[in-house]
Amino acid sequence: MHIVVCIKQVPDSAQIRVHPVTNTIMRQGVPTIINPYDLFALEAALALRDQHGGEVTVLTMGPPSAADSLRKALTFGADRAVLLTDRFFAGADTLATSYALATAIRQIGETFGAPDVVFTGKQTIDGDTAQVGPGIAKRLNLLQLTYVAKISGIDLTGRTITAERRSEGGVQILQTRLPCLVTMLEGTNEIRRGGMADALRAARAEIVTWSAKDAGVEDISKCGLRGSPTIVKRVFAPSARAEKAVLVDFSERAPADALIADLFKRQPKLEDELSTLARGY
């Protein structure tokens, strides 16, 4: 089977700093990583390949340096990497991103064989929207399974997939037809380390690099900033509340019960409410 996994290279969020004066993100020197949510998708794809045979293609859209993340994915065991890079893609919102990725997936299908499953992570740590996966599915007319906790079975002859999908109040066991798009839930597996052979192969592998034109984009105006219906008009730091917190003392002279008395003075109804709650336990 052929599986495509969409990944995104993101700045390591733990290391991001915001410029105190200009309110811009200081990206310089911030290391990049594969969006951690995508690793669950990648591992799920690799496991399916191991079980059913076939190939895993990883795809990313980003600057040329995003090749690093693709190479990393190859060391985990992916078979092929495709980098979609073009200045026309810059500034894309979720709608424009899903257009570019869907177009590239179609091209991957024509070049390397039609995918049976397309995977994405649940969301990214920088954008956090969880909208690109469903967007790709819609554009490719694929069925979608989001928030998947487990793929229970794939029947390549009958062309069906069964999966457990997390919903608000429980788990749906869904069956649908291949090809489909799956967004994988976090914490559902653990990315493998990849062997020596994978590392060697990854180091030498050629990364398929496509411009918008190579990927078959027909309408540049649907890409990047131009293809994005949303516009970021204002970026700003949150304002502090008018008054800052009242700082109260905790010491021998002001022990915890004095603090609590202070608290109940501020919020007179709180004591009754807490007593009721405390009794419930």
Add this chain to the structure above:
Amino acid sequence: MSEPTKAPAASGGSRASTKKELPEHFKSYKHVWVFIEQERGQVHPVSWELMGAGRKLADKLKVELAAVVIGPEGEATQHAATEAFCYGADLAYVVADPLLTDYRNEAYTKALTDVVNTYQPEILLLGATTLGRDLAGSVATTLLTGLTADCTELDVDADGSLAATRPTFGGSLLCTIYTLNFRPQMATVRPRVMPMPDRVEKIAGRIITHPLGMIEDDIVTKVLSFLPDRDSNKSNLAYADVVVAGGLGLGSPENFQLVRQLASVIGAEFGCSRPLVQKGWVSSDRQIGQTGKTIRPKLYIAAGISGAIQHRVGVEGADLIVAINTDKNAPIFDFAHMGIVTDAIRLLPALTEAFRARLSPHSRDRIAS
């Protein structure tokens, strides 16, 4: 590439133009809609929270507020529609069909896309739940319109555009996003971000029903079964009245027990900042913040939490925020109401004991007598 389903053709001009040049065919798009989410006969409270936010937008725009109820035929869906009037709806659109009993993307996407194309709202709000995000992404892509996810603030501008504010990328920043030249302007909001409006008893007003127009064979995805969560597995963090949370400042998973002990004495739910989930100290359903739960308790006690923006947006709706932090310059003191600059590892057990003494029925009797 073939464009999915019928979307209004984008009329010339650059999409990213930051000027408002609303194409002619979008000018008839009016009114504010809220998608009413139900699962197994239960309306998700986020839908009523959105009705509160939607009411304000509609009043500002001087337009109507409509609830869109999609679900199986029968009492639950009817009831959801009539309830919507008690939460401020001027009218309700209902798509009721047995095929909509379980949430399935294909059928719900068709139902919502069809009503949007037929009745043309200018703003469409959905809850950022697993269902809402699954649906919003498909509907926005079908309609080729803008969607702003996980908003923390919604407002309308002088020119009537929706200003959707959300935390942005990696830092202590917020951004305001517009969908100037496409309709509807779509946004999702997470549960508890908006306050729950008061329910006011009202009789149902105008209800407009719309057919789904599908048969079971049209829907490829089948629900083989549904395993509801057992209540004991589910934390009630988002809707708790009192929450105690700990952050990295606690230093170790053992010290996190101090948070749990205080929580249990005052009948609170416990929560944490994201790094504790990432370290595996606390399970992910306890995370508070932008990528965890949003809370609106009467009392929130945060111990050893710095107050990063992603945490702040999850707790700002609390009535009273008490922060315990060794650093008097910690950002959390910018939005907490009461701050205690001290070592949480010392204060937490002392608070637990003092609350225990004060709240025990025994001591209450004594005080009363």
